[in-house]
Amino acid sequence: MMIQQKQINITESVDYQLQQIANNSVNEECALLFGSEVDGICNVDDFYRLTNMDMSPVSFQFDTKEMLRAFTYASSVNKMVVSVWHSHPQGMPFPSNKDHHYMNSFPLVWVIYAKKANKSKSFIRDGEEIVEIMSNIT
16 A cells, blocks of 8 residues: 655755754754644744654664653644654664654655755655655755
């Protein structure tokens, strides 16, 4: 089964703030991105930064209590959680094996920012495949 084509648009403000968080950290950083989704197009205009419980430059794990607060916050401002965002301080903006595994648990758009490359890429899981999707800064 093929997933409907997706796209993610992130406001300049959110993109800038997330890059600043990542660029000022030696560890992977993570957040949930909020906004809306219509016909496969995700529009992001807010986010909730989460603590990386691994405190590692090569992996991350959400604090589950913070994640629940993020979902509660999104609901309170009438937004959806549309994406998982995290940084790769040392690597490229492609999903790691651990990311592949967690994409099963969180079937959202995954945005990965590579600090060294100063570049983001976005992905979804389509069955067993990980597919890059279009992403724009608006």
